[in-house]
Amino acid sequence: MMSVASRLVVLCLACVAQLAWAQAPASVWIEELTWTEVRDALRAGHTTVIVPIGATEQNGPHMVLGKHNVRVHVLAERIARELGNALVAPVIAYVPEGSITPPAAHMRYAGTISISSEAFQKMLEGAARSFRQHGFRDIVLLGDHGGYQADERAVAARLNREWASSGTRVHAVPEYYRVVETEYVAALHRRGVSDAEIGTHAGLADTSLALAVDPKLVRADRLASATAGKDGVHGDPRHATAELGQVGVDLIVARTVEAIRKATHR
Numbered sequence: 001m002m003s004v005a006s007r008l009v010v011l012c013l014a015c016v017a018q019l020a021w022a023q024a025p026a027s028v029w030i031e032e033l034t035w036t037e038v039r040d041a042l043r044a045g046h047t048t049v050i051v052p053i054g055a056t057e058q059n060g061p062h063m064v065l066g067k068h069n070v071r072v073h074v075l076a077e078r079i080a081r082e083l084g085n086a087l088v089a090p091v092i093a094y095v096p097e098g099s100i101t102p103p104a105a106h107m108r109y110a111g112t113i114s115i116s117s118e119a120f121q122k123m124l125e126g127a128a129r130s131f132r133q134h135g136f137r138d139i140v141l142l143g144d145h146g147g148y149q150a151d152e153r154a155v156a157a158r159l160n161r162e163w164a165s166s167g168t169r170v171h172a173v174p175e176y177y178r179v180v181e182t183e184y185v186a187a188l189h190r191r192g193v194s195d196a197e198i199g200t201h202a203g204l205a206d207t208s209l210a211l212a213v214d215p216k217l218v219r220a221d222r223l224a225s226a227t228a229g230k231d232g233v234h235g236d237p238r239h240a241t242a243e244l245g246q247v248g249v250d251l252i253v254a255r256t257v258e259a260i261r262k263a264t265h266r
Helices: 004-023 035-043 067-083 117-134 146-162 175-181 183-190 204-213 242-264
Strands: 048-053 086-088 138-143 169-172
Touching (some): 035 117, 067 138, 117 138, 169 242, 175 183, 175 242
Parallel strands (some): 048 138
16 A cells, blocks of 8 residues: 555656646747747746758759758757757748859759848847847757858857847857768768768758658659759769768757757856
8 A cells, every 4th residue: 555655756746747748838839839838938947949040042953942941940849859948930941042143152043042141140130139038048040051150150249249248148059060061971981971972062961861851852753863063963962861861860969959058058
């Protein structure tokens, strides 16, 4: 027969579990919550917000233009759930991609959308100011694209100077993007993949990450004919697999969670 003390322990554990369940938001995505649910999540300690930044750009003839948007959507959710105290803002899909007239860089390919660095920074700044107003203490900028990493750092530095005496900080987290160029490349090398295959854009690494996140991002019937140096492809994606991509996905999530916890520890 259970003792009184044992019954009290079980009752306390049940209360704690019920309280934790009651405080957990219905979703980590702000756009899927009501304003009162966001308010309650903040009161329950969910004071970190992740701002996921993608891009709408060409990714060769074998990958969709929204690759970065889908990838950062999936990874930001995983990162938020690992952290346990974070919500996620809507994905930013319009970013600097080069000159529009005359077209440069990815703007030479149909479907790419580009905005100026000034407009991009203003958008990030406005979002950050909104989140600070509502009570978020740590605003994390996660950029899935290399072209605007400096813009993220500039916004974080500017706002942190302005808010130096407050309890709110903006964090441009380089580990999220850096791990793809360092640890992930090293992991692919160990599996016998060459630099020529890995590439820098729409190659094996890029395509494998897309396959791991959502196979629908990749046109399988065009993968075999994707040619390095042509049609926006820099690398050789023909041997890309979801299994190789999952290695990168796990590294990105793990390193980013570590970096955010370190940056937000007070």
